Amino acid sequence: MQVLSTPPPRGGLVVIQPSRQRHCAGCRRGPLPMLVVEDGAPRCLGCADLGHLVFLPRGDTALTRRAREESPLSVVVVRFNRRRGRYERQGVLVEEAGLVRAEARCLADVEARRRRRVRDARRRAAQDARFAEAFAAEILRLFPGCPQDRAAAIAAHASVRGSGRVGRSAAGRALSEGAVVSAVAASVRHLDTSYDGLLMSGVPRREARRRIAAGVEAVLGGWGWEAGIGAAGR
Numbered sequence: 001m002q003v004l005s006t007p008p009p010r011g012g013l014v015v016i017q018p019s020r021q022r023h024c025a026g027c028r029r030g031p032l033p034m035l036v037v038e039d040g041a042p043r044c045l046g047c048a049d050l051g052h053l054v055f056l057p058r059g060d061t062a063l064t065r066r067a068r069e070e071s072p073l074s075v076v077v078v079r080f081n082r083r084r085g086r087y088e089r090q091g092v093l094v095e096e097a098g099l100v101r102a103e104a105r106c107l108a109d110v111e112a113r114r115r116r117r118v119r120d121a122r123r124r125a126a127q128d129a130r131f132a133e134a135f136a137a138e139i140l141r142l143f144p145g146c147p148q149d150r151a152a153a154i155a156a157h158a159s160v161r162g163s164g165r166v167g168r169s170a171a172g173r174a175l176s177e178g179a180v181v182s183a184v185a186a187s188v189r190h191l192d193t194s195y196d197g198l199l200m201s202g203v204p205r206r207e208a209r210r211r212i213a214a215g216v217e218a219v220l221g222g223w224g225w226e227a228g229i230g231a232a233g234r
Contacts, residue, residue, distance in 0.1 A: 015050065017079040017090055018042070034077065034093075045093075050075060053093035063106050064092055070105075071098030124161065131173070132159050138175045139184055145223035146184070158183035181225070188219045 015034050023030030025041035034055075036048040045051045055077065056067055068074040071094035078087040094102075135155035139146055146154075158166055166186070171179040189195045193215040198208035 013075045015045070015075050015077045015093055016087075017077060019080055019082065050093060052095070054096045054099055055091055055093055056099060057091040058089055060106075062109070063102055066102035066105050067094045067099045068092060069098075070101040071095040074098075128159065128161055132156050134175060135159050135180065135183075138180050142177065142180055143184060143220065143223035143225050150187075154183055154187045157187070184223075184225075185216055185220065188216050192216075192219050 013036075015036055017034055018032060021031035022035055022042045024032060024035070024044035024047055025038075026043055026047040029044055032042060032044050034045055035042040036045065036050065037043070038048065045053070050073075053073065053075065056064060058064065073095060075093040077090045077093060079090050080086070081088050132152070132155045135158065136148075136151045139151040139154060140148065143151070166179050166182050169179060189209070189212060193212035195208055195212045198211060199205065203211070
């Protein structure tokens with residue numbers, strides 16, 4: 001009779017994945033991929049009345065938990081780690097019907113999460129659209145001469161979720177005048193002046209802004225903005 005050199009962990013029924021070749025002390029079959037220790041001797045799963053169970057490897061916590069809930073009989077599978085000097089969990093043995101039910105529950109959860117993500121994405125898109133419309137309306141209120149399509153483009157750019165742009169700041173979400181003016185001035189700076197070209201040619205940012213400040217003021221003034229034009233260009 002073969003005796004295991006290392007005792008299995010205690011506490012409940014445990015199946016071991018042996019690190020060395022073992023043969024069943026009952027039916028003599030082997031080598032055994034898994035075994036149960038009875039009276040210090042290895043037994044195959046068939047001799048231990050566990051041959052009807054299926055192995056579920058570790059890794060999917062939700063599936064493992066549900067498989068154990070759905071299976072009247074479940075057994076922890078361990079393997080001895082010689083480097084660490086301890087047994088470590090490898091998975092569980094469960095009844096096949098229980099595993100099928102557990103998989104169905106998990107698939108239902110996956111589908112439910114997918115539907116929830118779709119709903120959340122639609123809700124966020126609707127919120128973003130309403131916010132962009134409100135931002136554009138505020139642009140047109142402050143800059144009545146700004147073309148409507150340009151106001152819409154500025155609002156859409158400034159309010160992209162997760163962009164870190166002024167429209168997503170606390171002031172931007174509150175539609176504060178300063179945030180709206182900053183968004184419009186930034187658009188004018190990049191699209192209606194030589195600012196980007198100056199940066200590409202190596203002009204420092206502060207100097208580039210100084211050079212195009214008058215151009216920004218001219219565009220904003222043409223759109224009807226009168227208060228604090230100088231601050232908008234810097």
